[in-house]
Every structure is written in C-alpha cells, then in structure tokens.
Amino acid sequence: MGGVSFLRAGPLTTVQDLGRPGYRALGVSLGGALDSFAAQVANLLVGNSVDAAVIEIVIGGVRLSFDDQCALAWIGGDFPVQLAGAAVAPGRRVFVRQPAILEIGLTRGGARMWLALSGGFDLPVVLGSRSTDLRSSFGGYKGRALRDGDRLSLGQSAFDTRSDRSTNWAAPADWAQTATERSILRVVRGPEWDEFCGAAQEAFLQTSFTVSSQTDRMGTRLTGTELQRTQGHELPSEPVAAGTVQVARDGQPIILLGDCQTIGGYPKIAHVITVDLGRAAQLQPEDRVIFAEVSQEEATRLFAAREKELRFFRTALQLRMS
Amino acid sequence: MALEILPLGDAALVVRGSNSLGKNLALAHKLKAARLHAVQDIVPAFASVGIFFESPCDLAAVTAEIRAVLKRRAAQKEKPLRPRKIEIPVCYDREFALDLERVARHARLAPNEVAKCHQSGRYHVRCLGFTPGFPYLDGLPRRLATPRRDTPRTSVPAGSVAIGGAQSGIYPLRSPGGWNIIGRTPLRLFDVAKERPTLLRPGDEIRFCAISRQEFEQWEV
Numbered sequence: 001m002g003g004v005s006f007l008r009a010g011p012l013t014t015v016q017d018l019g020r021p022g023y024r025a026l027g028v029s030l031g032g033a034l035d036s037f038a039a040q041v042a043n044l045l046v047g048n049s050v051d052a053a054v055i056e057i058v059i060g061g062v063r064l065s066f067d068d069q070c071a072l073a074w075i076g077g078d079f080p081v082q083l084a085g086a087a088v089a090p091g092r093r094v095f096v097r098q099p100a101i102l103e104i105g106l107t108r109g110g111a112r113m114w115l116a117l118s119g120g121f122d123l124p125v126v127l128g129s130r131s132t133d134l135r136s137s138f139g140g141y142k143g144r145a146l147r148d149g150d151r152l153s154l155g156q157s158a159f160d161t162r163s164d165r166s167t168n169w170a171a172p173a174d175w176a177q178t179a180t181e182r183s184i185l186r187v188v189r190g191p192e193w194d195e196f197c198g199a200a201q202e203a204f205l206q207t208s209f210t211v212s213s214q215t216d217r218m219g220t221r222l223t224g225t226e227l228q229r230t231q232g233h234e235l236p237s238e239p240v241a242a243g244t245v246q247v248a249r250d251g252q253p254i255i256l257l258g259d260c261q262t263i264g265g266y267p268k269i270a271h272v273i274t275v276d277l278g279r280a281a282q283l284q285p286e287d288r289v290i291f292a293e294v295s296q297e298e299a300t301r302l303f304a305a306r307e308k309e310l311r312f313f314r315t316a317l318q319l320r321m322s
Numbered sequence: 323m324a325l326e327i328l329p330l331g332d333a334a335l336v337v338r339g340s341n342s343l344g345k346n347l348a349l350a351h352k353l354k355a356a357r358l359h360a361v362q363d364i365v366p367a368f369a370s371v372g373i374f375f376e377s378p379c380d381l382a383a384v385t386a387e388i389r390a391v392l393k394r395r396a397a398q399k400e401k402p403l404r405p406r407k408i409e410i411p412v413c414y415d416r417e418f419a420l421d422l423e424r425v426a427r428h429a430r431l432a433p434n435e436v437a438k439c440h441q442s443g444r445y446h447v448r449c450l451g452f453t454p455g456f457p458y459l460d461g462l463p464r465r466l467a468t469p470r471r472d473t474p475r476t477s478v479p480a481g482s483v484a485i486g487g488a489q490s491g492i493y494p495l496r497s498p499g500g501w502n503i504i505g506r507t508p509l510r511l512f513d514v515a516k517e518r519p520t521l522l523r524p525g526d527e528i529r530f531c532a533i534s535r536q537e538f539e540q541w542e543v
Contacts, residue, residue, distance in 0.1 A: 017467070021376060023349075026364040026520045027450040030374075126514050136454050136495050138514045187330045191336055193330040237451065237458070239365045239372025243331045263451040271331035274378075296381060299332035304378040 002068025004117060005151040008099070010062035014115075014132040015140035015152070017053045017119060024262045025129050030242065031131045033114055033138075034217065034258045035278035037306065038075040041171050042116035044314050045073035045093045047158035052120035053130040057113050059284075062104040068094045070154055071118040075171065077110020077179035077282050093169040110179025110282035113287020118157040124160060134217060135259060143275075169317060179282045185255075186276050186294045186302075190268035191238070192229075200227040200251075204269060205291055209253060211272060213285045216260035220283050226251030229267060236274075240264040243272035243280070245291070255280050255289075273299040275306050325392065327385045335381060337388065341369045343446055343460065344403040347525050349392075351386045353492050356391040358384060366449050368458070405446065405527040410492070412483050412505040412530045413442075414540035421471070421476065421502035425485060428468045437532055439463050440483075440504060445528040455494035455512030455520035459528060462490045474500030481506045483530070494520075508533075508541035 006013070016039065021033025033056055040050040060079050073093045076083060081088040084100040090113075096102075104113070123130045123141060132140025136163035142148060170176075193201065209224035227247050240246065244256040246266035254266070255272060257280065270291060272280050283289060294302075324336040339349040350366040353373060360379055366373040375384075414422065414437040426433045444449040445461035452458075465486040475498060478484070484501035493499055494511035511521045522528070533541070 021362040021374075023454075023519075024365045024372075024374065025450065026454060027452060027456055028454040028519075030363075069518075082334035124399055127519065135453075135497065135513075159362075188329065188331060190454065191330065236370070237449075238336055238338075238367045238370045239334070239374075241330060241334055241372075241374065249417070261452055262365055263372075263449065273332050296329055296332065300378050300380060303332050 002066070002070055002119075003151050003153045005065045005067065006062070006146050006148060007065055008061060008063040009146040009150060010057055010060060010104070013057040013146045014056050014134065014237055015123060015146070016055050016056045016131045016274065017129055019131050019258065020127050020129040020143045021197075024239075026129060027262050029133060029135070029259050029262060031133050031258050032129065033131075034112060034242075034281035035114065035178065037175075037275075037278055037310070039112045039116070040310060041091070041175055041313070042073045042075045042114050044317055045091070045169050045171060046071040046118040048116060048118065048120050050314070052116065052155075053123060055102060055115040055117075055146075057115060058111055059218050060104050060106045064102040065255055066097070066102065067099050068154075069098070070096050070157065072096060072102070072115060073169075074113050074115040076113025077177055078108040078177060079110075079113050080105035080108070080120075089176070091140070091171035091173070107179075109181070111284045112281050115283070117154055119155040123151040133259070141184055147196065166313075169320065171313070178219070178278050182215045183279055183283060183287060183289045184292050185289055186273045187245065187270035187291050188273060188294060188296050188299050190204065192235070192267035192269045195229045195231060195267055196247075196269055197228055197230045200225075200229070200269075203227065205293055208288045208290045211283045211285050211287045211289065215283065215285060217257055219254045219260055221255045222253045222255065222289060224252070225252045227253065227269065229243070235265055235267060237263040237265040238268075240268065243274070243277055244268050245270040245272065255283075257281060273304045325389070325529060327388060330372065332378065332381070333376075334372060335385065335388070336370050336372055338370045343448055343525065346371065347403060349414055350430075350524075352392060352395050353388065355395075356388065358387065367451070368448055388507060400463060403525055404521070405440060405525050407527045407529070408522065410483075410507050410528055411533040411537070411541065412498050412507050413533050413535055414505040415535045415538075418482070418505045418506035422504050425466060425468045425502050428455070429465050431465070432475055432483065434505050436466065436504060441530050443531075447522050447524050447526040447528065450489070450522065453493070453495050453497050453512075456492055457511070457522045457526075457528075459490045462488060464488070468502050470500040472504065474498055478503060479506065481511075483507055488492045506538070508538050
C-alpha cells in the first residue's frame, strides 16, 4: 500500500475528518477539520468521499515524501506548495506520478490548510471518526500530532491514478484560497446577547478585536474593548459549539473552534455562522477581526446555499469521473 | 413548564428547561423521542438541552415543532427517574489527594474527616462534559465546598476525584484542571475501545467508598 512519510511534520499537523457526531452527550468534542467545507472540497477533488480523513496543517513548514502514485489536492490559507519543485495551486487535483517530495512552505496569510490524498488514510476509526482528539489523545495517528519520521498508509483510491489523465479538476477560486486580508466574521446573536449592556453590544459589532497568542484547536482568544454584562450572575454550563463567541470573566471574547468542550459556563454573546467558520480557522495571532451581525434567516440561507453548491460540485465531478 | 428555546448559531438550539436533574433528563429524552429531522447530537447540560443539526434547517420552524411535541407529551405521565447506583472506590492517600490539606483547612476538618464526609454524600451525575466522560456531580456535602485553585494544574492525573466550588467530579483522563483533588479512583471512566465509552451517564447515583493504597494497586479494571 502506498504511503506518505513526514520528513518534516511541522508544528501542529493532524489527521482530521468531519469529526465525531453522536458523542457530544458523553462529553466528546465534535472535533474534525476546523474548516469542514475545505476538507470536503479537497476530498471530492481527489475522488474521496467527503468524510475521508485529510491532513490539517498549521503555519506550514512541512515536507512530505510519497512512495507511490496518488492524487492530491489542498485548500486553505496562502501557502507556497511545491510538488517535485513545481508549484501546486490550491483547489486543484494534482497527480503524484512517481515517488516525489511535497514541500509546504510557511504561510503568507491564514493559519491553516487541508491536504487530501486519494484513498484517504488507512487509520482506525475511533468513535466513528479518524479525527485526532489532541486533548484526549485518541483518534487520528496514535492520538497525537504527526512528528518527523511518521508514515501514513493510504487507503484504496476511488480511481486509477496510473491511467487517469484528467487534471482539470478544480474548485472555484473563492473556495480554494480561504485567507483574507481583513477578517469579517458574520455572527448571529448568542443566547446571552441581551445580558450585555448597550455599550458592549455596540463595541462588539463596531470595533475590531485582535487575535491573542492564546489560540489553539479549542478556541481563539481575542483582545479588545472589555465587554460588560448588565448582570454578573454565574450561569449554569450550557451546550456550546464551534462558532460560539463566549466572553470570559475579563470581558474578552473567545471564539470556540472544533475541539471545544461540549458545554461551557461563560455567557455567549454571539455565534459565528457556519459558512464563516472556515475563515475563523484562518485567524493567527495579531490578526484583526470584525464581527458583523446577520439575521438567523440569512445565516440559514447562506448555509443552505453553500450545501447546495457543494452538492452540485460533487455531481459535476462524478459526471467527469464516469 | 415555560421553556425558552434559543438558537445557538444556525445549526443548533438550546432548550432551557428546569434546574431539576430529573426534569432536564426527561426533557432530553422527549427531544430524542421526537425524532426531529437531521439531528446530530442531543446534549443534556445542567438546566438545558442542546440540539445540534447536521444540515441547514429552519430553526424557527423546528422551535415551533419542539413546542408542539412537548405540549403533546406534557399530558403523558413522566416516568420517574430510576437512577443506576454506582459505587466508586477512592484511595484518599496523601500521594493522590493533592489538595486534601487545602480542602480540610477550608472545611475546618481533619484530612481523614474530609474523606469520611466525602463518602457520606449521595451524588448524582448532572451531565458529562469538560473532557470525555467527566461527570459533573451534584450532592457534595456543603461543608466540603472549596473554591477552585487560583492557578489550574497543567496536568491532573486520570482518576482524580475533585471538588470545584460546590461541585465535584472525576477526571477520566490526564488533563489540565483547577479543581481540588482529594483522592483517586482506579476505575476507568472513559475507554474509547468500549461500545459504551463512558462508565457514567447523566442521572446515575454515585457513592464513594474508601479503599487502601494496596487495594488501589490491585484493582482489576
């Protein structure tokens, strides 16, 4: 079975898929690729099912060696990626025809990228998923981030990478490269929105926040105007999810990401809409974020529209494969 | 029961019910039985239940549907909660009970009295969270309530039995944590290899019983 070796694994490279639905009641994070849309599109480009495992790379500085043929595609921030010395654009399927090195340089914008390889990875499914749960050390590759020298075996590819010559599989440009200069995250109001004073609500939507260095797969801490509540009572812990913007005791917001806890006790001022979660996953320390409010209806409409586009994209690729 | 149903983003709802454990679990059960479309997870918390959806849906319509379902079911007699009774062995040895002194000082008790008092409580699992299988327990004897540590530990050993304010819990996995540790259980509270990966479930009735260091070492998991 073909495989990929991590000559340089980079700072936080993990195996992720679409996470572990069905286990949150047990306290297990949903987890999965922090931009699940990117992971799905990259998978489709290489003929995988949308829920195949991909590699999530943070900041870059990764060198991979392929010992057999396969197809690859990546989506994410502005990373310089080269296969055997030739540039590989994001959102395109590229064939690895012979043993070769894939070099992923340091990001020029955006924190993360997702790399799909045809066949996915031959790794055990733990609680319904191949995602790495770093906090609880299970899933993915030995429950941990990849290290220099690790090797992953590839699963069975959906198509014959030896004979297939079609290289014109590409995703729309705005799907392929997901880092933006100024990050505007669209939000709907959170369950405790009304508990914040008018000045806090205004500051939340009209001033920018800076990403602090405390950012990981559980969440991104921001600093900016102190957001005060009109009442200071403690709340019983309630369900939270990726996208929940909670405000810590110091009045600073935290955007929860995929590996967040299943329940949390901080007040929830807002919630990043599903279609903007990928953008939230691109935030790096020092980046500035602006929150913009949209209605619940608009958030649902955008989510539904994107799901529809994804279905059409999948159908279009299937037509080309047959 | 006046329920508050609020959106949590565009793919989840929080249903706020009662502060009573039994009623909150009954609510979670009814929501499960309602078989709403495209549900990914139903998550009971302390006084609320989260409903997560796997695909876009009209949350206003689902909210109306939930209200209708709960209204229909309100007439039905609620089955009383029949909790499973589970005994958790704990070794209160100094080596494991990293904060026993602190809790004892706060409660104005001798350390061995803290252990005794802790065992006298009858606890219930409110919900699981924080880490996989971590039980938030009700029922800590009031005297033992101890504020969380100012600086959380970066690594708390698996099995640590702990007190955080008026709550208590057990760390299933090695993880960071700011609660006061008063002992350790040899039981495994979370095991991904098992079909039911968590030892405990919301609603379970818990009692703690002291074991010696030797019993701890020889415990068959």
